[in-house]
Amino acid sequence: MPDILSAPVVNQVAETDAPLTSAVAPELVLCRYCDLLQHLPALQDGEEADCSRCGHELDARQRESALRPILYAMSALFMLVLTNLFPFVGMDAAGSHRDMTFLDTSAVLLDEDYPWLAVLVWLFIQAIPAICMVAIIYLKLGMFYRLPALVQVARLLYALKPWSMVDIFLMGLLVSFVKLLTHFELSLGMSFWAFCGFCLLHLRTFQVVDRHELWSRIAPPPQPVGAAEAGETGLSQQLKVCQCCTALVPLQETRCSRCGSKVRARIPSSVQKTLALLVTASILYIPANLLTMMETVSLGDSIESTIISGIVLMWADGAYPVAIVVLLASVVVPIVKILVMFWLCYLTTLPLAERSKHGTWIYPLVDWIGRWSMVDVLVVAILAALVRFDSLVGVYPGAATLVFAAVVIVTMLAAMSFDPRLLWDPSPAEMEQQRDEQRGTGEHS
Ligand SMILES: [Zn+2]
Ligand SMILES: [Zn+2]
Structure with a gap:
């Protein structure tokens, strides 16, 4: 067996409030990002357990009372x-x-x-x-x-x-x-x-x-049937993880027995869906830049500005920090995010060691910056709502706001369609190779 992850399981007793169900039995958890099955170590208040392979948080015990x-x-x-x-x-x-x-x-x-x-x-x-x-x-x-x-x-x-x-x-x-x-x-x-x-x-x-703890108290996690072993992937042991409540679900079942969510071992045609959404976002990004983002009316003068011309105007006015923030939120972040997502899709075609090395840090980053590109749409909305001094002074959102909001939302959906476990799954050829190596050492699973 691989030597990763054999931390002994110590039961974490529920804290102050009476749980609906009795405390949780020694627990195996499946990492939602890399599909590695592992024991959840006993956590003290304020501690968190991270996946030993990809570093993603498995569970965090809160210091706070119920x-x-x-x-x-x-x-x-x-x-x-x-x-x-x-x-x-x-x-x-x-x-x-x-x-x-x-x-x-x-x-x-x-x-x-x-x-x-x-x-x-x-x-x-x-x-x-x-x-x-x-x-x-x-x-x-x-x-x-x-x-x-x-x-x-x-x-x-x-x-x-x-x-x-x-x-x-x-x-x-x-x-x-x-x-x-x-x-x-x-x-x-x-x-x-x-x-x-x-x-x-x-x-x-x-x-x-804490999501894991919350769900454990609503209903006990269904126990995996048969002997599941820590340090192996869920897929190789006929298990998958419920993305909603973190329960382990047998591979042949379509719904989680605890929360009723649909559970899939992998997102079907994940790379194709992600690519399709990314292409859509890239196409939409063109009109988002060409159309008017906002129209500023000031004492009879009306200035229409696009994202880029807005930044240039602010820079010329000496509002450097705002110009930089808007440049980051509306230009750099969406472009970098789309490029990085394309690169993630490309990574899935590389050898296992190569793709998992990069996936560890890049995927959480993509997830995080996606939401922040929404800032610019909100800025236009706020300005439009705040600046209304009769007909003399005002800010009006242009068509580009709608398109830009669509770019942000489509890119968020692209990030959601990408299955990070693809970065850790061996390809059929790599699986064959692993089997050969195991046969070579006389080990059979
Ligand atoms: Zn992991
Ligand atoms: Zn569930």
Whole structure:
């Protein structure tokens, strides 16, 4: 047997709140990224266990008590309510003053015939994060009071989580404010600080909820039948991992017996799907750059700017930091991401040692930067919503915002379609070679 991963299993006893099910038996976990089966070591509070092959996090034990996530989530929701009650930002220009509330950002866009932008902003910034917080409170309370539909709520939570973009919106706000400061006098209202609080509490709530532990308490993980061995891949032992609840599922079953999600050993035609989405994103990226990103009306003058000309204008105005941030978020990140994803697809054709070496660091990076390219779409939405001084001064989003949002979303979908386990799976020829070597050493599995 390979000598990797034979850490002894010590059971982690559930902490303060009474679990619905008895504590978990010694547990085998399958890495969601590289498909290696391994023992989950006993974790102390605040410790995390990483995959010994690809380094991806397997589980992290939280220092916080079971009550903390509820308190964080409730505080976050309270901050979100405050965010909607008070003036968000005040602006002075051309002798007039204007206060905007947070909801105005969506309302103005709706009034001005940009319903898609309004819906997008409202969903990503308010609706989805709020649903996630309510779901966490429900799940944590549900474990005490045995509420119904915990499995469905937990599934919803993890399906929505990637689309909660509060932190990105905050970044977008900061960029917009720096942009605006060159033309207007700004005053930050109560709601702005409440929103910062919401953003921090929302991130913290997700941090203190451990997916593996949460699911173990909702329902016990189904035990693999037969003797599964740590240090071997799941596929070679007729096992696959549920991406939603981390349970081990026998290869022949199509759905996870714990959460009911569809489970696939590998994403079918992963590389083809990813390539198709990448080509789509690359094609869309052309009009995103050629069309108008935003139109700035200032005292009768109207300037239409594309992404690039906007950056050039900002640079000429001396707003170097904003120009650099926008350049990174709208030009460098999308291009680099698309190129890196193409390269990932190419990697899958290389020999095993070669591709797994690069895959370890490149795939998590791609995953992470994808969301951040959304900043620019949000900046235009924020500017459009904030800057409305009658017909004399205003910022209007152009067609490019919609196309650019599509580029970001299609690239995110491309990253989701790519199966990182392809970087670790031996090809049929390599499998044959491994079998020959095993036969040579007299070992048979
Ligand atoms: Zn791994
Ligand atoms: Zn599951």
